[in-house]
Amino acid sequence: MVVFILAVLKAGGQYIPLDGGIIPEEQLAYTLSDSEARVVLLLPQFQPKVQRSMVKSARTGVAMIALDRDSRLWEAGNPARPNVDVSPDDGVYVIYTSGTTGRPKGVDVRHRGVTNTLLAEPSRLGIGVGSQVAQQLNVGFDMGAWEILGTMMNGGTLHIRGSGDKLWRECLQRVDTVIGTPSVILKQMVRREDFPNIKTIAVGGEPCPLALAEKWAPHVNFWNVCGPTEVSILNTAHLHSVGKTLSIGKPNPNTNVYILDENENPTPIGEPGVMWVGGPGVSRGYLNLADLTASRYKHDKFAEDGRMMFNTGDLARWLEDGSLEPLGRQDDQVKILGFRVELDGVSRAIEKCKTVTKACALSIDDELWGFYSAPEPVDEDILKATVGQSLPYYATPKIWRHLPVIHLTANGKVDKAALRETAARGSQLIRSRASSPTLMTRNSQPFSMFSATGEIHSVCTLVGSSSDSSKEQDTSPDYVLPGKNGFRGWRWLRHRGMSAYRKLFGVIFLTNLAVFICLLWQSRTNRFILPLPDLATVVAANLLGAVILRQDYVVNLIFWTCCRVPTWFPLWLRRHFARLLWKDTPFSLDLVTLVLTYIIMLLLLSILLMAFPAIRLKMHDQFEWTHRFAGWTALGLVWAHVVLSANSASTPEKPLAKTLAATPAIYMVAVTTLSIALPWMRLRRVKVVPEPLSSHAVRLHFDFYTPPPCTSRGYASPIGPSGARSDPLEHKEPAQDVRAKIIDTILAADPDALIWDTDVRGRPDLVNLAYPLYRESNAECVCIISNGPATSRFVYRMESRGIPAFGPIWDS
Numbered sequence: 001m002v003v004f005i006l007a008v009l010k011a012g013g014q015y016i017p018l019d020g021g022i023i024p025e026e027q028l029a030y031t032l033s034d035s036e037a038r039v040v041l042l043l044p045q046f047q048p049k050v051q052r053s054m055v056k057s058a059r060t061g062v063a064m065i066a067l068d069r070d071s072r073l074w075e076a077g078n079p080a081r082p083n084v085d086v087s088p089d090d091g092v093y094v095i096y097t098s099g100t101t102g103r104p105k106g107v108d109v110r111h112r113g114v115t116n117t118l119l120a121e122p123s124r125l126g127i128g129v130g131s132q133v134a135q136q137l138n139v140g141f142d143m144g145a146w147e148i149l150g151t152m153m154n155g156g157t158l159h160i161r162g163s164g165d166k167l168w169r170e171c172l173q174r175v176d177t178v179i180g181t182p183s184v185i186l187k188q189m190v191r192r193e194d195f196p197n198i199k200t201i202a203v204g205g206e207p208c209p210l211a212l213a214e215k216w217a218p219h220v221n222f223w224n225v226c227g228p229t230e231v232s233i234l235n236t237a238h239l240h241s242v243g244k245t246l247s248i249g250k251p252n253p254n255t256n257v258y259i260l261d262e263n264e265n266p267t268p269i270g271e272p273g274v275m276w277v278g279g280p281g282v283s284r285g286y287l288n289l290a291d292l293t294a295s296r297y298k299h300d301k302f303a304e305d306g307r308m309m310f311n312t313g314d315l316a317r318w319l320e321d322g323s324l325e326p327l328g329r330q331d332d333q334v335k336i337l338g339f340r341v342e343l344d345g346v347s348r349a350i351e352k353c354k355t356v357t358k359a360c361a362l363s364i365d366d367e368l369w370g371f372y373s374a375p376e377p378v379d380e381d382i383l384k385a386t387v388g389q390s391l392p393y394y395a396t397p398k399i400w401r402h403l404p405v406i407h408l409t410a411n412g413k414v415d416k417a418a419l420r421e422t423a424a425r426g427s428q429l430i431r432s433r434a435s436s437p438t439l440m441t442r443n444s445q446p447f448s449m450f451s452a453t454g455e456i457h458s459v460c461t462l463v464g465s466s467s468d469s470s471k472e473q474d475t476s477p478d479y480v481l482p483g484k485n486g487f488r489g490w491r492w493l494r495h496r497g498m499s500a501y502r503k504l505f506g507v508i509f510l511t512n513l514a515v516f517i518c519l520l521w522q523s524r525t526n527r528f529i530l531p532l533p534d535l536a537t538v539v540a541a542n543l544l545g546a547v548i549l550r551q552d553y554v555v556n557l558i559f560w561t562c563c564r565v566p567t568w569f570p571l572w573l574r575r576h577f578a579r580l581l582w583k584d585t586p587f588s589l590d591l592v593t594l595v596l597t598y599i600i601m602l603l604l605l606s607i608l609l610m611a612f613p614a615i616r617l618k619m620h621d622q623f624e625w626t627h628r629f630a631g632w633t634a635l636g637l638v639w640a641h642v643v644l645s646a647n648s649a650s651t652p653e654k655p656l657a658k659t660l661a662a663t664p665a666i667y668m669v670a671v672t673t674l675s676i677a678l679p680w681m682r683l684r685r686v687k688v689v690p691e692p693l694s695s696h697a698v699r700l701h702f703d704f705y706t707p708p709p710c711t712s713r714g715y716a717s718p719i720g721p722s723g724a725r726s727d728p729l730e731h732k733e734p735a736q737d738v739r740a741k742i743i744d745t746i747l748a749a750d751p752d753a754l755i756w757d758t759d760v761r762g763r764p765d766l767v768n769l770a771y772p773l774y775r776e777s778n779a780e781c782v783c784i785i786s787n788g789p790a791t792s793r794f795v796y797r798m799e800s801r802g803i804p805a806f807g808p809i810w811d812s
Contacts (some may be wrong), residue, residue, distance in 0.1 A: 014091035017139040020046035029056035079756040085688030088112035106287035113232030113281040131156035132175040141411040164776035179414035181205040209351040232281040278309035334363040353386040367371030377402040575804040603630040629776040
C-alpha cells in the first residue's frame with residue numbers, strides 16, 4: 001500500500017486510501033461513484049469485491065490494477081521521472097470518514113495542508129534520516145497518513161507491521177517513534193519495560209487517559225495531539241510532563257485556533273466554546289457536499305487573508321499559559337436531570353480511578369451509563385467517589401458496566417455504537433454493591449484490554465459484570481476469509497460425500513467388486529453361473545472386512561498407526577491420517593440373492609435405518625436393541641447360510657465336515673464372530689456415583705481404570721465424560737459455583753482462552769472466530785468439539801476453503 005501511495009503522488013494524482021478487508025461493498029460502491037475515481041489499485045484478493053462494487057456503482061471505464069509482489073508489472077515499470085506539475089492547492093488524498101450517521105463524507109485534503117503539518121515541528125516529531133517509525137494504523141485513517149507521509153517526507157525509515165499481535169509487537173520493538181490512538185498504545189504496549197527502544201510517542205484521535213501519559217512521559221517524549229481529518233491531521237500538540245495538566249497543547253506553526261461562542265465570537269480565557277481552526281492546514285471541504293461544506297467551512301474573519309476556517313465541533317477553553325484544554329465534543333453534550341453534561345468529561349473523570357485503563361460515558365434512554373475496563377471490577381462506591389471529586393452529582397453515572405475489553409473501531413477509537421448494542425441486549429448490570437458475585441480470572445499475566453483493528457482477542461466473560469457483547473468487527477483486515485474452492489456439488493462430494501471413512505469402506509467395496517468380477521470371469525465357460533460356495537465366500541469376505549474394520553483392536557491399531565505418522569510428512573498426507581482418528585465408521589455389506597440372504601438383508605436394513613443419525617438421536621434405546629438383536633440374528637443366519645451352501649456341495653465321497661473344512665467362508669465367519677464377541681467378553685459392570693451440582697446439573701463419577709500419566713512426549717488418547725447427563729434447564733443462568741469451576745479450569749489450562757457468552761453476545765460465527773486465530777498461530781489445522789450439526793457445518797466451511805479442519809461426529 002505504501003508503494004501504491006507513492007506511485008499515485010509521483011504521477012501527480014490524489015489517492016483515496018481504503019482498507020479492502022473491512023470496507024463493506026455498499027460503501028465501496030458509494031466511494032467509487034462519489035469520488036469518480038478512474039483507477040483502482042488493489043491487492044488480488046480484493047478483486048472480486050471491487051468488481052461487484054463497480055457493478056453496484058454503475059461505473060464504467062475504471063481501470064482496475066491488481067498488484068502483489070509477484071506481479072510482472074514491476075519488471076516493466078518506467079523508471080523515468082514523471083513530468084507533472086503539482087501545485088500546493090492540488091489534492092493529496094481524500095479520506096472518507098466513518099459515516100456512522102449516514103453516508104461517509106470524503107474530505108478533500110491539499111498538498112499545502114499536509115506539507116505545512118508534517119514538515120514543521122512539533123508535528124514532525126523529530127523524524128529525520130535514521131529515524132525508525134512504526135506503521136501500525138489503518139491506512140484509511142488520517143493518522144496512518146501521518147505515519148507514512150511524515151516518515152517518507154522527512155527521510156525516516158518506515159517499519160510496516162505484519163499480521164497478528166506477535167508481528168505487531170516485533171515491529172514496535174524495532175522502532176523509536178510510535179504514532180497511534182491511546183487505545184492502540186494501551187493495547188499493544190502494555191509493559192513499558194518491553195519497549196526500551198521507544199523515544200517518541202504521539203497519541204490522538206480520542207481523549208488520552210492521564211494514567212497513560214503519566215506512565216510514559218518520564219521515559220519518552222509523549223505528545224498528546226488534537227486535529228480532525230479536515231485540518232490535515234492535527235492542529236495542536238502538547239509535550240506532557242509528569243504531574244502537569246494533560247492538555248492538547250498550543251496551535252501548530254501557521255495554524256490559527258479560535259474558541260468561539262454561539263455567535264462565533266471569541267470567548268474569554270477559561271470560558272468554554274467551540275474550536276475553530278484556520279490556516280493552510282484547512283482542507284478544501286467535502287466532496288460533492290456543498291451545503292455541508294458551507295456550514296462547516298467559513299471565511300476566516302479574524303485573519304482576513306482570504307483563507308477558510310473550519311468548525312471542528314470540539315469543545316475547549318484557553319488556559320492561562322496559552323494551551324488548550326479539551327472539553328469533549330459539541331455533539332456529546334446531553335441533558336441529564338435538566339443539566340447539561342459533557343460525556344467526554346465524565347469519561348475522563350472515570351479514568352482517574354486508579355485501576356481503570358479506559359472509560360466511556362454514554363447517555364442511553366435518558367440514563368447516564370459508565371463503561372470502563374480494568375483488570376478487575378471496581379467497587380461502585382469508589383467509582384462514584386472518584387467521579388464526584390471533579391463533577392457534580394448529576395454527572396455521575398447511574399449504571400456501571402465493567403468490561404474486560406472495550407472494542408474499538410478499525411481506526412482505533414472506542415466503538416460507541418457497539419457499547420450501545422451491549423446495553424440494548426439487556427445483559428447484567430452492576431447497579432449496587434449487592435450485585436451478583438464476580439468471577440475473577442486466574443491469569444497472572446497482563447492481558448490485552450483493547451482490540452484495535454477488529455481482531456478477535458481473548459475475552460473472559462465475568463459473572464455479574466458481563467463481558468462486552470458488542471458486535472465483533474470483521475475479522476482482522478489482514479485476515480480476509482478466503483472463498484470456497486470449487487463448485488457447490490463438487491465441494492459436497494469431496495468434503496462430505498467422500499469423507500475419509502467413506503473412502504476407507506470404498507476400498508472394501510472395490511475389493512469385493514473385484515473378487516466378484518474375477519469369479520464371474522472364471523465362470524464364463526459355465527454361462528456366468530456362480531457356484532454356490534463361491535457366493536458364500538464373497539458374502540463371508542465382505543462381512544469379515546466390514547466387521548474387522550469396526551473391531552476394537554483393529555480400530556486401536558489404526559489409531560496407533562495414524563498417531564505415529566512423522567511430522568515431517570507433508571500436510572496433505574497427514575491430514576488424511578488425522579481424519580481416520582476423528583471419524584467413526586458406518587456399516588458396509590454386500591447382498592446375495594438367495595432366500596436366506598433376503599432375510600439377512602432385511603435385518604441389515606433395519607440396522608441401517610435405525611442408525612440414521614436423525615432417527616438414532618431420537619430413538620437411541622430402540623437403536624441399541626435393534627442393533628443387537630438384528631446383528632446377532634444376521635450373524636447366526638450367515639452361519640446357517642455357510643453350512644447350507646456347504647451341505648448342498650457335499651457328496652458321499654466328501655461329506656459335510658470335509659466340505660466345511662475346505663470352505664474359506666467358514667473361517668471368515670469364525671473370525672467375524674470372534675471379532676464381534678471379543679469386546680462383549682471384556683464388558684464389566686461399572687459403579688456410578690452421582691454428584692448433584694445444582695437443580696439442573698449432575699456430575700457422574702465412574703469407577704473405571706484410568707491410564708497412567710504420560711512420561712514422555714507423544715500422543716495420548718483423551719478420556720471424555722461419557723455418560724454425562726443433565727436434566728432439562730430450569731433457568732438460563734447456571735449456578736455461579738459451577739460456572740466458576742468450569743471457567744477456572746479453562747483459564748488454568750490457557751489464561752488467554754476466548755470465552756464467549758452466547759446469552760449476552762448471541763451465537764458466534766465460529767469460522768470467522770477461528771480463521772484469524774488459525775492464521776496468527778500458524779497452525780496446521782483447526783479442531784472443534786461441539787454438537788453434530790455445528791461440527792459438520794464448521795468442518796465443511798473450513799475444508800471447502802482449503803483449511804484442514806477436524807471434529808468428532810456426535811457420538812464417536
